Amino acid sequence: MSISAPKMTIKRHMPWPLRAVFLAVVVGLGGAMAMWAYDLGRNNFAGLNPDGMRDQVVALKEQVKKLSAEREQLSTSANAAESQLNIERSAQAQLAGQIKTLVTENNKLKEDLSFFESLLPTNVGVDGITIQRLKAEVVVPNQVRYQLLAIQGEKGRQFVGNLQLSVTVLQGGKSVIINFPEQNATDQARYKLAFKYYQRVEGVLTLPEGATIKAIQARVLERGQMRAQQSVNL
16 A cells, blocks of 8 residues: 555444434424424514413403393393383374364264254244254165254253154055054164253164155154154155
8 A cells, every 4th residue: 555545534333223312302302492482482572372362362251241241231121112112102092093082072062062052942842842953865765864853942851752753655656654663663762762951863764665755754752742843855
């Protein structure tokens, strides 16, 4: 061998089990350092704190619970207010209906009063009973509707009697008078009169088929004696 020969480097050989242990230690240290750096960066740089976040979550849950309770309370109050408003509206509608009814009754009373005031004492008969405003109209060919007002001029006396109606019809070319109520009729109660000042009477009379109504006469009877009468032609 000459002096100019290349230099040789002698390396010591490390067994593979030691290499494995060494690599494991290096990887563990690297992982630990990475976790430490992550926690440090999250806590110090990002401002994130798990314990603080848990407290914030609990506080937010409490706030949500409180707001939900307030919402339920407000909803209950709103429903109660709406129910009260509906009740008030219903009461107002009922009052409006009652006022309308009272106005109608008041107008009717005014008409009655005006009519009653228009009557003169000379219209009252000798016996203190008179028939006013006898009206009759044919509803159908064999029916006539009537209405009248029986008035008593004698003050403080309760008049008790009955009404009798006589209808003149043309039937079979002959003039026939039909009286109401007929004897043994079942509706005689509707012709009863009992009043102290006046009594309105109205109804519908049914006549035989083919009869042509010509006139109607109303009579007020007391104990079988005629006290007043009035007739109207049709």
